[in-house]
Amino acid sequence: xxxxxxxxxxxxxxxxxxxxxxxxxxxxxxxxxxxxxxxxxxxxxxxxxxxxxxxxxxxxxxxxxxxxxxxxxxxxxxxxxxxxxxxxxxxxxxxxxxxxxxxxxxxxxxxxxxxxxxxxxxxxxxxxxxxxxxxxxxxxxxxxxxxxxxxxxxxxxxxxxxxxxxxxxxxxxxxxxxxxxxxxxxxxxxxxxxxxxxxxxxxxxxxxxxxxxxxxxxxxxxxxxxxxxxxxxxxxxxxxxxxxxxxxxxxxxxxxxxxxxxxxxxxxxxxxxxxxxxxxxxxxxxx
Amino acid sequence: xxxxxxxxxxxxxxxxxxxxxxxxxxxxxxxxxxxxxxxxxxxxxxxxxxxxxxxxxxxxxxxxxxxxxxxxxxxxxxxxxxxxxxxxxxxxxxxxxxxxxxxxxxxxxxxxxxxxxxxxxxxxxxxxxxxxxxxxxxxxxxxxxxxxxxxxxxxxxxxxxxxxxxxxxxxxxxxxxxxxxxxxxxxxxxxxxxxxxxxxxxxxxxxxxxxxxxxxxxxxxxxxxxxxxxxxxxxxxxxxxxxxxxxxxxxxxxxxxxxxxxxxxxxxx
Numbered sequence: 012x013x014x015x016x017x018x019x020x021x022x023x024x025x026x027x028x029x030x031x032x033x034x035x036x037x038x039x040x041x042x043x044x045x046x047x048x049x050x051x052x053x054x055x056x057x058x059x060x061x062x063x064x065x066x067x068x069x070x071x072x073x074x075x076x077x078x079x080x081x082x083x084x085x086x087x088x089x090x091x092x093x094x095x096x097x098x099x100x101x102x103x104x105x106x107x108x109x110x111x112x113x114x115x116x117x118x119x120x121x122x123x124x125x126x127x128x129x130x131x132x133x134x135x136x137x138x139x140x141x142x143x144x145x146x147x148x149x150x151x152x153x154x155x156x157x158x159x160x161x162x163x164x165x166x167x168x169x170x171x172x173x174x175x176x177x178x179x180x181x182x183x184x185x186x187x188x189x190x191x192x193x194x195x196x197x198x199x200x201x202x203x204x205x206x207x208x209x210x211x212x213x214x215x216x217x218x219x220x221x222x223x224x225x226x227x228x229x230x231x232x233x234x235x236x237x238x239x240x241x242x243x244x245x246x247x248x249x250x251x252x253x254x255x256x257x258x259x260x261x262x263x264x265x266x267x268x269x270x271x272x273x274x275x276x277x278x279x280x281x282x283x284x285x286x287x288x289x290x291x292x293x294x295x296x297x298x
Numbered sequence: 299x300x301x302x303x304x305x306x307x308x309x310x311x312x313x314x315x316x317x318x319x320x321x322x323x324x325x326x327x328x329x330x331x332x333x334x335x336x337x338x339x340x341x342x343x344x345x346x347x348x349x350x351x352x353x354x355x356x357x358x359x360x361x362x363x364x365x366x367x368x369x370x371x372x373x374x375x376x377x378x379x380x381x382x383x384x385x386x387x388x389x390x391x392x393x394x395x396x397x398x399x400x401x402x403x404x405x406x407x408x409x410x411x412x413x414x415x416x417x418x419x420x421x422x423x424x425x426x427x428x429x430x431x432x433x434x435x436x437x438x439x440x441x442x443x444x445x446x447x448x449x450x451x452x453x454x455x456x457x458x459x460x461x462x463x464x465x466x467x468x469x470x471x472x473x474x475x476x477x478x479x480x481x482x483x484x485x486x487x488x489x490x491x492x493x494x495x496x497x498x499x500x501x502x503x504x505x506x507x508x509x510x511x512x513x514x515x516x517x518x519x520x521x522x523x524x525x526x527x528x529x530x531x532x533x534x535x536x537x538x539x540x541x542x543x544x545x546x547x548x549x550x551x552x553x554x555x556x557x558x559x560x561x562x563x564x565x566x567x
Contacts, residue, residue, distance in 0.1 A: 030563045033556070041382040050379050050441050060436050067435045107319035114316040153550035154543070155510040157426070157517070158524065165531055166340045167333045171323040225305055232312070245424045262430065274431070278422035285418065 070267035093269055094276070097257060101273070102280055105253040108171075108246070109239035109284075112178030113186075117232050119179070120186035123148055125216040127187060128194040131202060133212035145191070152184025156242045160249055174251040178242060182235050189231045193224045233288040240284045244277040254280065339534065346536030350544055355535040362538060365526060366545055372440070373522040373549070376512035379444035381505050384451030391417060391452065392459025399463065399485045414460070420453030425511045429518055443520045447511045451504050458500045462493035498564060502557035509553060513546060523549075 044050060073089045126137070126144030133141075160177035167173050197220060205215040221228070247255020254277045261270035334340065354360040393399065395417055400410040429446035436442050463485070471488030475481065479488075516524020523546050530538040 027563050030560060033560055040378050041385075044375055044378045045382065048375055048440075050375070050444055052441060054439065055436050055441055055445075063437070064435050104323065107322045110315050110319040111323065111325065114312060149551055149554070150547055153510075153547045155514050157514045158527065161517070161528070161531070162343075166343050167337050170329065170333065171325050172330055172333060175323070175325065229308065241422075241424050245426050248426065258427065258430070267434070271431075274423065274427050277424070277427065278419065281422040282418050285422075 067267065071271050073268045093272060100252065101254045101257050101276065105240065105243045105280065108174055108178065108243040108253060109236060112175050113182055113232065113236045113239045115179040116182035116186050119183040120190055123187040124190035124194060125213055127191040130195045130199065131212050131220065132206040132215055137212055148184045148187040151180050152188065154181065156181040157245060160246050164249055169250050174246050178239055182239060186231060186235055190228060193227045194220045197223050230292060233292055237284050237288050241281050244280065343536050347540050349537050350541035351537040352541050355538050356533065362541065366542065369521060369523045369526045370549065372520065373509060373512045375440065376443050376447060376515065376522060377505060377508035380447035380451055380508045381501065383444065383448035384455055384504065385501065387452035388455030389459060391456035395456055395460035396463040402481045417453045417456045420449050421457065423450065425450055426514065429515055433518065438519050443515050447508050451508055454504060455500065459493065459497060462496050463489050466492040495564065499561060502561065506550065506553055509550065
């Protein structure tokens with residue numbers, strides 16, 4: 012009797028056909044995409060590709076080392092010449108871009124989250140506006156930053172503002188949605204108390220929801236800032252002044268060694284940003 | 299100063315950094331206005347938003363639907379392939395990177411420290427930059443795009459998985475240890491299943507990110523939605539462009555709805 016009870020419970024569990032179909036679809040497509048379509052890992056390991064790889068590895072070696080053989084001073088000299096003047100021009104605009112954009116995105120996202128949250132007081136008049144806010148946030152985050160930037164450059168030309176606005180648009184969508192979800196997941200007691208006192212939606216949001224959710228908002232801010240540094244790096248490929256510009260420049264000149272150096276510089280910057288964000292978050296947690 | 303609490307200080311710090319950055323970039327409000335005034339294609343671009351077309355503006359008797367379907371297929375193919383590889387690589391790495399598993403008595407701390415460094419490196423390279431590197435080595439093939447997206451995806455999944463294992467509740471693992479399981483067995487069977495709901499959330503989130511990354515890779519020659527958008531934009535065919543943009547927005551909307559519904563059902567089950 013005792014061994015059949017787990018089986019009986021298992022058979023009686025609530026099942027959802029939608030979930031079953033979805034899970035089979037996911038598993039099937041994940042495997043099918045490798046078996047039935049033109050993806051193949053072995054195709055990458057053919058003789059021609061191996062030749063490319065060895066040529067790439069030799070291209071990667073810094074130019075002075077190829078000419079004069081390996082030496083630390085030659086490597087240091089090359090690093091100094093290549094990075095020397097460009098370090099500030101590459102790194103600082105990237106960081107500045109990310110900071111301004113995410114701050115703007117946080118502010119706009121918070122404003123839109125007042126409309127987009129579902130569990131704040133407000134009657135019919137807010138339902139339509141709320142739906143519009145959610146739709147707007149969706150469109151903003153559906154379009155990747157790089158694509159926003161490309162479109163803005165297309166229409167408005169290069170400059171600091173198109174880059175800032177592109178990053179800010181995508182991140183407003185993300186941060187706005189995260190803020191709305193945070194507000195929806197808050198303990199409903201305090202907002203209800205405000206509502207009982209007669210506060211409107213905006214008042215409840217700013218006076219009750221935002222202070223409660225502040226910790227999470229800050230966490231999301233730093234998480235998105237890390238991502239924004241990453242995206243800002245790559246925006247340079249479109250022509251903006253950031254590390255990506257130097258990568259594109261080196262690529263155009265076929266200087267694989269310099270290109271790789273700037274890619275590593277970008278990685279170092281992102282890792283540094285990651286570390287800094289972890290430090291700030293930990294210090295906030297202990298307050 | 300003692301009226302500004304710790305929160306106020308953080309916000310003030312962020313505000314100061316923002317102002318400093320804006321000054322550094324020489325951003326000024328009247329630059330925006332000037333940009334708006336000088337742009338002639340802005341008006342064409344925004345009015346075309348109301349008239350998207352799926353008929354080629356170049357050759358008026360060709361439909362764009364086959365191209366759109368192919369672009370959607372490639373975008374989904376890259377994202378699904380990348381998330382598959384990402385899970386395959388990310389989950390084992392996550393277990394290897396878990397401080398809790400490897401810091402336990404009998405474990406080797408060097409394992410989790412090295413793997414965390416590896417994960418940080420994997421996460422630090424942007425998909426586009428990886429794609430540029432891999433294109434130079436392996437040429438333009440769909441697998442190159444999939445690998446370029448998969449590596450940061452695997453890194454992020456590994457990092458989140460490791461953090462989830464570190465923060466999972468100890469109840470089941472303690473029970474297993476008390477009946478004689480080895481620490482590794484107790485961790486794998488006790489901690490890992492606790493992480494599954496949050497892991498699903500992050501996998502769905504990364505799938506959406508992979509879709510966006512696949513779209514952007516279209517700018518580098520891969521035939522995804524981004525490629526279609528690029529080609530229309532280069533010729534200033536704004537109506538086609540908006541049709542593809544709507545398709546992208548629709549794709550992201552459906553994906554978000556689907557994943558939200560699945561997460562809702564899994565929570566209830």
